[in-house]
Amino acid sequence: MITLAGVNRLYQSDAVETTALRDIELNVTAGEFVAVMGPSGSGKSTLLNVLGLIDRPTEGQHLFLSHKVSDMSERDRAALRRDKLGFIFQSFNLIDELTVAENIELGLTYRKDSPKNRKALVADAMDRVGVGHRAKHHPHQLSGGQQQRAAIARAIVGEPALLLADEPTGNLDTANGAQVMDILKSLNQEGATIVMVTHSASQADQAKRVVNMLDGRIVASARRAV
């Protein structure tokens, strides 16, 4: 599903050049659940951004669902994000001005689905993560756990091919964190491909494969028996 070959990502600011990713080689097949681990500044989030088509490699090849996405126009990449990708962030990134239901619906509106179809999909996604009773609330009226579950609903409502999660439990307490991990695991069992960045070894243990990063390089990749 994903192939990264010789991918480098450099950031240039004024005089300083930072290399966030170096010679990344990575393959992810459909149905995998990959945990990316590493200390702060190791390039985890950059890797996730590249995989999520919200950042471009400076060098190297990036194939996603057989598309050569590294050379694609921004318009086509936006369309791929819309149709094939789902994001979950550490800080939830829900839009304050919109209700829970509207937040979840947001990605669908860019797909130009019919309103009736959208409503059905949104209701279904809310039920799957258990925030249906909060549909009309605004994000700031929800607990952290509820916000993250709403964010997960938003990520999965469009049936994406790939789910990207950036420290999804980082802002949550243990109980809520466990709940989120359970949702992710069940999504994976239902067939979703997931790449998740995490600091927590115990959570990484729940993935099928762990990729370790240090200073922008992948230093180890281990497949685990779950």
Add this chain to the structure above:
Amino acid sequence: MLKSYVLTLYRSLLRHKLFSALNILGLAVGLAVFLTLTIATRFELSYDRWIPNAERTFRVTGVMDMAGRPREAIAPIPGPVLPNLRAEFGPQIQAGVRLLNRAFAVRRGEQADYEEIIFADASFFDVFDLPLAAGDRAQALAGPGKLVLSQTAARKYFGEANAMGERLTLTLDGQPRDYVVAAVLKDLPENTHLKIDFLALLDRSVLPESAEYLDQWNATNYLTYVRLPRAAAATPIDAALADVMRRRGGGDVHEWLGLKLEPLTDLHFNAEQMGQFKPGVDRRFVITLQVIGVLTLGLAIINYVNLSTARAVLRAREVGLRKAFGATRSALMAQFLIEAVIVSLVSALIALALVELSLPLVNSALGGKLQLHYLGADGVLRLLIPVAVLVGLAAGIYPALVLSRYEPAAVLASAKAPGGGRAAALVREVLVVAQFSVSIALLIATAVVFAQAQFVRRAELGFQRQGLIVVPGVDGPDILPRRDTVLAAFRRTDGVTSATISGRYPGRGGVARSTKFTRTGSTADPSLSMEFVAPDYFKTLGMGVAAGRPLDKTNALDDLGRVGAADKGRTANGVNVVINQAAAKALEFSTAQAAVGQWLRVGDDELRIVGVMKDARYGSPREKVPPLVYFLNSAPGASLTGLETLIVRYDGDPGLVMERLARAWRQTLPNAPFKGQTVEAALDPFYQPDERRARLITLGAVVACLIGCLGLYGLAAFNSERRTKEIGIRKVLGASTADIFRLLAGQFLRPVLIANLVAWPLAYGLMREWLNGFDQRISLGLAYFALATLLALLVALLTVCGQAFKVARADPAAALRYE
């Protein structure tokens, strides 16, 4: 503490250069416009206030109400009014003076020119205590041979030499008379309704023709002023005037002339009164100026509030920290208010510079003589400093309230900046709507005012205005005998295609007097003015025919000179006349054609209408064309109305033709000044005031739009920044650049669209009222409104476009990194 505030403000301003620049510049422009318009308003309001006892000096003015004519406010009134007021009210009239304003030739040696001579009662200086540069006010008007000159007039005829005791020859009603300069009047400042360069005693011996009117109630010639013991004394006198006229007035004067006392300080605001020294200005125009000034300042304050509350979000962390370290809410409010006042004072400084820079431009655009005084009673600093402090407080209070309300824990805990919530967003939107309402209303006004100015410049006047030269000043006994020689010389002049004589001409549209006519076989008996013209009049003017035919000198019945009455102002039984469309209407003919062949009666004479001419507009587009009856008189040397003017139609270069005419004039009348001018130049004074106003409104509209756009730009920049995260999320979820652009641009165009709902009715009401002041006017079409709205939308779109596009294109990863 204050030091800390100032330092924080300074750094904050530096850090957010764009916002600071928008804030300070917006406020400075607003203050500059306010200041300029306030100076202009003050100037208009200062008219005549400097004259000693101005508050208890009044002019007795008239309102003429004649059948068939619109009511007309006139400044000059009959001569017997003043003596009768004195007799009636005794010591209540402390002083009074009558002024007669006539143009006569003034000569010193070879130098000669027509000058406006003011003939005044000897009591002139009792009423107008004007400062003299030389001479004694008791002696200045002590006899009929004495003349008072203004400094300018003295310089014109005597250069730098002392004018006192020198001689000038005035040709009065054809008689040359020597005058001795007995006093020199200091030049009057601009802000007075008076215009006095030559002042002489009003005396029966020197003005036989005009003096005969001194005792007549049916002629209105004298500007009449009275000084009362107190201002309040005017009320009972004013109330008694109608009764005094009925008891003392001669003939039927009380039926057609009403009198009232007008305060000296109000005279400048008589925009429509006839027979004044200078055209007045409409008080509504002065009020409009001040309102535009205040509105512009209001817009600038709104801008400040909008930008500050928007930017407040960026300063939330500072507020949180200050609170965490013990600042109270009131201390924070004080901080933000002090900041606003400092910003306002800085803006005021820039505003002063802007006014200094723009005043020459404003003066040349408006034809004014405005000056900026800093110190003193009318100094601008006395106005500006309190206004700047007030503006600072007004602009700062809302941001201060919003900013100081932040809860420290909430602000510090989250990296997020509070947006001020839905209420604040609503307030900002309402403010932008207000700004654009004013901008769009002013844009509509600009479009309408310009269209109207263009319209009256190009509108049909009933005659062909191009290729005409008028040469006034062929009246008076000394010139009259040679008038036909000059006319013949003009007709022979190279480039002249035809020439004629008449009393009214383009540039002098007023009528001498009107007479009751009755239409045979009808009850219609309107007052119409008689117009006596020489042959070729209609051809020379290029006057359009509405029905029938113009008068023709080859037809004996068309010519008063041949029918029998060659005398001035006389008609003759059975003579043919033509009337204009206004007269046809006043005579209640259903169409122009219906009037042809009908008979009129005036006195004992029956007149036959052979044609109806188009209404020829010789004066202001604001005034109605008077109803006229034209008589043709071809008798050589016939005095037509006593105010004769030569009218010449020419081909080719007007400068060359003018030179040749001047040469021809000098050969026949070597001692009389030649005063020719093109009709375009003669008509100009009637169009200029409205064109100046158009420029002023345009200025206001441009500035209002500019400030509105500054505000919109700042808001767009701020909102784009604040919504960076949201936009990042939307892009991650698959929104394309176009989706985001539509979202942002749409958000900012909405208030502009809503603003139309306010602006349209407002502009419609104001502009309809303004257009009603014109007799000749455009209709208030939808196009002006649509145009203004489109322009505002376009400007707004351009303003937010850059911002929206930049943000829409931004890398979502970069956007989300803000977290």
